[in-house]
Amino acid sequence: GAVVSQHPSRVICKSGTSVKIECRSLDFQATTMFWYRQFPKQSLMLMATSNEGSKATYEQGVEKDKFLINHASLTLSTLTVTSAHPEDSSFYICSARDLSWTNEKLFFGSGTQLSVL
């Protein structure tokens, strides 16, 4: 299947700092990428839909100014957690849709474990 690369895999930061997470589609172009958040032993919750060349669409309850999304190219989307606080600690996962598959499959990155001290 298609490969989605996500970096970093793990990050520890101090409260109040900002953290950037990158999501790249390695062997396909992705006009749309998705960012999810997953708490321990829970399901994936969609945070926002990242659209190449336009503003991201955020799910209800997700703060736009808190979670900045940039999708500047067809292979890269970034999520910046601004002024991180301990409650932002979570597993963040990106995904991208490979439209070359006839069934429009969605592939996921390996995730980023964010720990805010």
Next chain:
Amino acid sequence: GENVEQHPSTLSVQEGDSAVIKCTYSDSASNYFPWYKQELGKGPQLIIDIRSNVGEKKDQRIAVTLNKTAKHFSLHITETQPEDSAVYFCAAESIQGAQKLVFGQGTRLTINP
């Protein structure tokens, strides 16, 4: 919007036996149903998917069945192996808006040697 319910939340089977995980969905307009396997600390991996114009799909030891009328679909794993131990998520795609996947709550599958 779409709501996906997944059962059971945990499942333990003996190696070599079969495992079945079931999901129901609420939006009759959904037409794409993937299954993902997630290992600890990793992102979900697509293992099989099915579209609403198909009732069953099989890939080696893994199969998925779909009942559109009842709005439920199931994952079947036969001849289970220890490496099948993971958390499995079903999902349904709402065709409204940006075609967003809605996930079930997950099933923690443990294969006992």
